[in-house]
Amino acid sequence: MASSQYDAKATDPPLIQRCSNIKTYTTSRATYPELRVFFRKHQHADNLPTSPAPVPLLVFVHGLGGSVAQFSPLLTSLTPIASCLAVDLPGCGVSGFEPRKWDAYSTDAIIELLEAVVEDHRDVAAGQGVVLIGHSMGSSLAALLANPRDPKTSLHNYILGLVAICPTAGQFTPEKVRMLRAGLCIPEFIFNMWRAWDRRGGLESPSVHRFVGAGADAETKRLQYMYNFQSKTPVWRRMAWGALPKYSNGAPSNGIAALDVWAGLDIPVFLVGGTDDQVVSHGEVDKIVSVLAGDRSENGSEANDDGGKSSSDESTPSNGAAGLPHLPQHPKKVVVSTKLPSPAGHGLLYAPATVPILAGLISDFLSTHVTGRLSLGWQLQYLCRDGKWDVKNLEKWRNVAPVSGPIGGVFRAIKTLREVDEEHCPKVFVEKWGKVIKDVIDISHDNPVYNPDGLEQGGVHYHKYGTLSKVPPNETEIRGFVELVDKIRAEQKKKARLEGWDEGYAIGVHCHYGFNRTGFLVACYLVERCGFTAKEAIEAFAKARPNGIRHEHFRDRLYVRYSGVKSDA
Structure with missing residues (x-):
């Protein structure tokens, strides 16, 4: 050579x-x-x-x-x-x-x-x-x-x-x-x-x-x-x-x-x-x-x-911004x-x-x-404490695909709906995707910028499960999400038999754009319930939702969580 x-x-x-x-x-x-x-x-x-x-x-x-x-x-x-x-x-x-x-x-x-x-x-x-x-x-x-x-x-x-x-x-x-x-x-x-x-x-x-x-x-x-x-x-x-x-x-x-x-x-x-x-x-x-x-x-x-404070001590400013560690x-x-x-x-x-x-x-x-x-x-x-849904983020939201391909036979990743949008509002979503996506889990922390009643009236069930943006969900949030999906899947199977649903029905999950928190929790479920490794789950999500989980610290957290490695302190 x-x-x-x-x-x-x-x-x-x-x-x-x-x-x-x-x-x-x-x-x-x-x-x-x-x-x-x-x-x-x-x-x-x-x-x-x-x-x-x-x-x-x-x-x-x-x-x-x-x-x-x-x-x-x-x-x-x-x-x-x-x-x-x-x-x-x-x-x-x-x-x-x-x-x-x-x-x-x-x-x-x-x-x-x-x-x-x-x-x-x-x-x-x-x-x-x-x-x-x-x-x-x-x-x-x-x-x-x-x-x-x-x-x-x-x-x-x-x-x-x-x-x-x-x-x-x-x-x-x-x-x-x-x-x-x-x-x-x-x-x-x-x-x-x-x-x-x-x-x-x-x-x-x-x-x-x-x-x-x-x-x-x-x-x-x-x-x-x-x-x-x-x-x-x-x-x-x-x-x-x-x-x-x-x-x-x-x-x-x-x-x-x-x-x-x-x-x-x-x-x-x-x-x-x-x-x-x-x-x-x-x-x-x-x-x-x-x-x-x-x-x-x-x-x-x-x-x-x-003065004896530990490195994890935090104080929260009165303006409601993120706490200052x-x-x-x-x-x-x-x-x-x-x-x-x-x-x-x-x-x-x-x-x-x-x-x-x-x-x-x-x-x-x-x-x-x-x-x-x-x-x-x-x-x-x-850095993002001034709010999520002002005009400066709207163009970014518009450039994101509304719905991903199938993920693990269970999920579709979506971006949040907007009530005033002509293409991705609850009414249009139900018309386009209501036969495929039977439930939507909203994992955004804030109140949705759409009326969930529009989904419910169209037969798509809405579930709110708030998580903080930019932060990988913690153990309690992961466990709660897995249990919620288990419950939804059990209900979907019953309804599929009774109502004769076509194969391929799914659960839609969204945060704001449907990449980081969505990908993280979807990957957790695929590992814990569907037999995927962390690497396989991350790759499956990226294949269905190009670019996948964008924040590297979210991906690192998945590898650590499912590596079996524990630190001794």
């Missing part, structure tokens, strides 16, 4: 390409002249509350041999809720391999560099907080940045939370360090010969299987083979050497985060392991949880710096962990089978334990 197929710049996903720049940073240790920095400012940052501080900045830190591109699927899910920053560490991804001196790749040097990049993009004047999201060795770098007991930088004062994906507990004995350093002293050409041998077999090579598993899907294997190819041997050796601790009188220094560093964290921490991870055992999560939980038992009940200067410490089931390997952050679940879990953690302002549902409600 041509090497251009694996060129990092040429293979960057569009989002990464659009939002990246090459920048130069100078620290006390070195000058790094060609660093690729990804930064995307929240598109609504200027319209969201900035008191006491802006919505936190999400900072992504890749691991040994990694790159910003590996975070692309997560960035797609998380850029809608916050400004996002990531950097290709020197010599990784698109960044230039300069400088070349080994000291520039020590852990302390990389920590100092990361602080410089973050401070260059954080709204320092407004006191913007930071949430770190690291993968593998990047999790250790994040832990070092966040540790207040032995701070490497002043940035720890502004770190509000940490997400560690496939983290390592960093336990090295002096003997193990000596052995690893000896291995790293092997001449580079021998390293390259071993790597070439390890890549034999392409997508079915040992190197690919090690990171994503022999049973991974073809796309995941393709991505892993590309990332393996892009990792440069001299860079990998320098970073690996710099990650190993130095021992003086039996005490380690420098090096990646060990358990004492993890134990020092006093912020919300979310740890994610992969059951099939052959690079970093998922047992590392348990080791880190044990030291964090032990520390939490002593300090976890203490009030945070904001609390934004603590220092969220209360909590430890949450989960292990994604097979086929979750070391590449679980970019594998299509695991990314939607991971993205949903991270979103939940951020909005629940850091601040509710990181909930996309809340943000969209806040």
Whole structure:
């Protein structure tokens, strides 16, 4: 295969390409002249509350041999809720391999560099907080940045939370360090010969299987083979050497985060392991949880710096707008962990089978334990607080197809009817669809902008089941919807026999446009009652209603709900 197929710049996903720049940073240790920095400012940052501080900045830190591109699927899910920053560490991804001196790749040097990049993009004047999201060795770098007991930088004062994906507990004995350093002293050409041998077999090579598993899907294997190819041997050796601790009188220094560093964290921490991870055992999560939980038992009940309010505390303005979630200067410490089931390997952050679940879990953690302002549902409600049915939305409504194709043999998705519309009012709807759609469930929160009596008089039964816009329905709402549909279907079957209905009768469901909340609840029913998987339900809805569930956080929530994965807090 041509090497251009694996060129990092040429293979960057569009989002990464659009939002990246090459920048130069100078620290006390070195000058790094060609660093690729990804930064995307929240598109609504200027319209969201900035008191006491802006919505936190999400900072992504890749691991040994990694790159910003590996975070692309997560960035797609998380850029809608916050400004996002990531950097290709020197010599990784698109960044230039300069400088070349080994000291520039020590852990302390990389920590100092990361602080410089973050401070260059954080709204320092407004006191913007930071949430770190690291993968593998990047999790250790994040832990070092966040540790207040032995701070490497002043940035720890502004770190509000940490997400560690496939983290390592960093336990090295002096003997193990000596052995690893000896291995790293092997001449580079021998390293390259071993790597070439390890890549034999392409997508079915040992190197690919090690990171994503022999049973991974073809796309995941393709991505892993590309990332393996892009990792440069001299860079990998320098970073690996710099990650190993130095021992003086039996005490380690420098090096990646060990358990004492993890134990020092006093912020919300979310740890994610992969059951099939052959690079970093998922047992590392348990080791880190044990030291964090032990520390939490002593300090976890203490009030945070904001008078003891939790991150989920809310106050509702008197104007009736969406509630304004609390934004603590220092969220209360909590430890949450989960292990994604097979086929979750070391590449679980970019594998299509695991990314939607991971993205949903991270979103939940951020909005629940850091601040509710990181909930996309809340943000969209806040931004749309001036009302739904003014003129500016009418054209959008008119461009939406009135009724979808059949979905799962049970449903039709529709957009809300309008009493004054000439084509999609109750009277015309009954004439066009009354023989097919026998019941309509209105899941919009507001009163309908049509008279339901027009449906009832035409023989189409109307059911009101209100849910909030922009927010995925909660457990109670899902359960109620499933039970309501069960009841309607039972009644429909009786009437079909008695009245001789034609096959294909359905239940119509609408919110405002019939995409997000409608698709979400329809998919829930298809999974829970009709034997669909989450992926099959989402695809079935999209096929019948082109573009499908548009909000990614709704889709992520479905994958999380039906993945069987639970987090331990």
